[in-house]
Amino acid sequence: MSRGGLWSIAASFAPLSLLMFGGANSIIPEIHRQVVEVHGWLSGDAFATLFAIAQAAPGPNILIVSLIGWQVAGLAGLLVATLAINLPHCVLAYAIGRVIAPHGNTVWVKALKDGLVPVTLGLILASGLVMGRAADHGLLSEVISGGTAVFIMLTTRNPLWMLGAGTVAGFAGGYLGAM
Amino acid sequence: VLDASGDALAAKTVRRSELFFGFLSLGLLGFGGIAPWARHVIVERRRWLSERDYAEFVSLGQVLPGSNTINASVLIGQRFHGLSGAVIAVVALMTMPLVVLVMLAVLYERFAALPEVSAGLAGAAAAAAGMVIGTALKMAWKLRPTPVASVVGVAAFAAAGIFGFALLPTIVVLVPLSVGATSLMRRR
Numbered sequence: 001m002s003r004g005g006l007w008s009i010a011a012s013f014a015p016l017s018l019l020m021f022g023g024a025n026s027i028i029p030e031i032h033r034q035v036v037e038v039h040g041w042l043s044g045d046a047f048a049t050l051f052a053i054a055q056a057a058p059g060p061n062i063l064i065v066s067l068i069g070w071q072v073a074g075l076a077g078l079l080v081a082t083l084a085i086n087l088p089h090c091v092l093a094y095a096i097g098r099v100i101a102p103h104g105n106t107v108w109v110k111a112l113k114d115g116l117v118p119v120t121l122g123l124i125l126a127s128g129l130v131m132g133r134a135a136d137h138g139l140l141s142e143v144i145s146g147g148t149a150v151f152i153m154l155t156t157r158n159p160l161w162m163l164g165a166g167t168v169a170g171f172a173g174g175y176l177g178a179m
Numbered sequence: 180v181l182d183a184s185g186d187a188l189a190a191k192t193v194r195r196s197e198l199f200f201g202f203l204s205l206g207l208l209g210f211g212g213i214a215p216w217a218r219h220v221i222v223e224r225r226r227w228l229s230e231r232d233y234a235e236f237v238s239l240g241q242v243l244p245g246s247n248t249i250n251a252s253v254l255i256g257q258r259f260h261g262l263s264g265a266v267i268a269v270v271a272l273m274t275m276p277l278v279v280l281v282m283l284a285v286l287y288e289r290f291a292a293l294p295e296v297s298a299g300l301a302g303a304a305a306a307a308a309g310m311v312i313g314t315a316l317k318m319a320w321k322l323r324p325t326p327v328a329s330v331v332g333v334a335a336f337a338a339a340g341i342f343g344f345a346l347l348p349t350i351v352v353l354v355p356l357s358v359g360a361t362s363l364m365r366r367r
Binding site: 049051141159 | 245309317
């Protein structure tokens with residue numbers, strides 16, 4: 001990919017770095033909007049698959065952005081995307097860490113946190129909906145999504161079990177022509 | 180002087196190499212979310228920070244934008260070695276996951292076109308979406324949100340999930356509103 005392409009990867013992700021409240025899953029709808037709708041770098045299908053791979057891989061979930069960079073522009077794309085999504089918020093955290101005395105921040109941190117939680121939760125639920133739509137291939141995928149959501153709500157087991165079960169169900173469905 | 184929470188441990192010095200290898204191993208441990216492992220390694224196993232200091236770093240990491248584990252790594256690295264500590268911690272944390280990710284990406288490119296593989300991946304994608312939905316609903320259920328928080332949450336969900344609004348205006352409108360309203364309600 002050209003230098004212009006790398007620049008547009010950086011320009012798409014860097015601003016999101018500072019809007020990412022409550023972790024990577026709160027900005028998934030915006031990443032989807034940019035990558036699938038605005039730039040057309042990936043199909044909705046490919047996006048949903050990369051999201052699943054990033055969830056299954058070790059490390060922070062924000063690696064979905066690195067994976068998108070890799071898909072769009074290879075190793076250079078991976079590095080640019082990783083830096084763009086992480087560097088701005090790391091610089092901010094560093095600056096705040098230098099200014100704030102340890103233990104001096106509890107009151108405003110608590111106020112901020114309480115206010116951020118509902119926004120974050122709403123955005124994460126929206127992420128689930130956007131990803132569910134992107135991954136929707138008909139009844140079987142809807143059953144897998146719904147079943148996984150119920151499993152998470154009712155148990156405290158490791159969610160990777162459901163990721164594995166979903167893969168097996170998709171594989172079987174593909175074999176039977178239902179996926 | 181030791182207090183009950185063991186705060187004297189905070190004076191402990193941690194070498195740069197320890198910082199690097201500590202965070203390197205954390206990156207590899209964090210299958211399906213790194214947060215529980217981070218506490219175990221940093222507080223219990225390596226005893227770099229007291230429980231209380233660790234909680235402070237994590238809660239500050241949560242209110243700042245960005246992945247909270249990465250933010251907490253910046254803050255913890257900085258605490259021990261300033262700028263070089265912050266860089267060491269973050270780079271070490273990300274190294275192993277990025278290596279694994281590239282391997283997965285190569286496998287994906289190689290095999291995704293096979294029909295069986297693509298059906299399996301479609302199933303995984305559907306499950307991953309369900310994971311996110313289930314997690315959000317479970318968190319909302321456990322938090323028992325106030326009416327104000329519920330309205331804000333539904334508004335954020337509708338803006339991003341139903342109307343497909345851009346994130347910047349959504350955040351700029353909802354975050355100050357939510358923080359303000361929540362603080363006001365508490366004061367009364």
